[in-house]
Amino acid sequence: MDTSISSSSSPLRMSRNERSSGASPRAEVLPVGRQTVASRLRAISPSPSLQKPVETFGFDDLKDTFSVDVVAAEARPLNVPLAAPFTIASSRLEAVNNVAVRVELRSGAVGWGEAPVLPSVTAEDQPGALAEAGRACAALAAAPAAPLGAVLQNLSDALPGHAFASARAGLEMALIDAVANSIRIPLWRLFGGASKSVTTDITIPIVTPNEAAQLAAKYRGQGFQTLKLKVGKNLNSDIEVLKAIRLVHPDCSFILDANEGYTANQAIEVLDRLNEMGVTPVLFEQPVHRDDWEGLRDVSIAAMEKYRVAVAADESCRSLLDAQKIIHGNLAHVINIKLAKLGVLGALEIIDAARKARIALMIGGMVETRIAMGFAGHLAAGLGCFRFVLKIMKKCYFS
Known part of the structure; x- marks a missing residue:
């Protein structure tokens, strides 16, 4: 299931007619069960090496040297139905209701971004993200030419913090994509050129044991060896799902994602019961509520x-403050980077802090189309520092 992305940077390709008519972009949405996480944790230590990726063009250099002159920018609703409902502990989705962002530079280069919206994760809903992105687009188009770094900083000032992170991410993606297209290099090279591919596993949402078994059997046939399971709504049901999957895919590895659904005691009980079944997950993602710092630390200590x-x-x-709290308090072994909750520049700050502290990294998403997921894939491939990568296929190549 290898896939190539043949555009110079963005995985979204548009015809000339689409660009001139203002039609909404044709975007592929992730089918249910296709949000994925890649790679396996090393047996004991989750800390990544601090190898320096190969710098080929240098994003930081371009922030100072590339002059951005935006002639057109717009935000559009991006509504795509899912092939099947996608259920996690905190929400259930039947369609993607995001925001697409298009930026055109005076050179003619066009970039695309996406503001993903998931109320349990992002502060914005679609109308809010669309309004904020629209205002930022108008400001971009009216502003004089300026260095890329200054333009991105202006965006951060206009759309600050987690409250506007999704809209900010969409604008940042579109600007950076347009710059990469302008100088005709793929994003993975712009972000360091460490690799042009990423390897992933695949997610099973919260479903019945029978449905989970069917999905596991299907994914086993497609070659997936690691399954990410959404859990956290009902402990006993979660165990039954795990048992059903083991019957059809006995050799698979598990990543558990509770999406804040357990208490600390429940999370530890899940690990105890899995151990009785002879199952040891390779990772346990967000076992407790986001603000339960003590519970997060307790589960992290017990699990390790x-x-x-x-x-x-x-x-x-x-935020970076949250990341620093996690790092300095030894509250978790891995930090999950999501562009929708951090923005691109915010994500890069946390990535730098985590690497210096030797904290392992994963890059994830929610239910985005290939616009945002493609950008995240390029970022992960280019930096080469993620132990876990969430993407759409088990292996993706970027050209």
């Missing part, structure tokens, strides 16, 4: 000391 299982902070990390 008892079973050598690493715990990831996802919803708990919505």
Whole structure:
């Protein structure tokens, strides 16, 4: 299931007619069960190496040297039905209701971005994200030419913090994509050129044991060896789902994602019961509520000391301050980067802090189209520092 992305940077390709007519972009949405996480945690230590990726063009250099002159920018609703409902502990989705952002530079280069919206994760809903992105687009188009870094900083000032992170991410993606297209290099090279591919596993949402078994059998046939399971709504049901999957895919590895659904005691009980079944997850993502810092630490300590299982902070990390709290307090072993909750520049700040602290990284998403997921894939491939990568296929190549 290899896939190539042939555009110079963005995975979204548009015909000339679409660009001139103002039609909404044709975007592929992730089918249910296709949100994925890649790679396996090393047996004991979750800390990544601090190898320096190969710098080919240098995003930081371009922030100072590339002059951005925006001639047109617009935000559009991006509404796409899912092939099947996608259920996690905190929400259930039947369609994607995001915002697409298009930016055109005076050179003619066009970039696309996406503001993903999931109320349990993002502060914005679609109308709010569309309004904020629209205002930012108008400001971009009216502004004089300026260095890329200054333009991105202006966006951060206009759309600050977690409250506007999704809209900010969409604008940042579109600007950076347009710059990459302008100088005709793929995003993975712009972000460091460490690799042009990422390898992933695949997610099973909260479904019945029978449905989970059917999905697991299907994914086993497609070659997926690691399954990410959405859990956290009902502990006993979660265990039954795990048992059903083991019957049809006995050799698979598990990543558990509770999306804040458990208490600390319940999360530890899940690990105990899995151990009785002879199952040790390779990762346990966001086991407790985002603000339950003590519970997160307790689960992290118990999981590592008892079973050598690493715990990831996802919803708990919505800013650099959150990341620093997690790092300095030893609250989790892994930090999950989501562009929708951090923006691109915010994500890069946290990535830098985590790497310096030797905290493992994963890059994730929610239910985005290939616009945002493609950007995240390029970022992960280019930086080469993610132990876990959430993407649409088990292996993706970028050209």
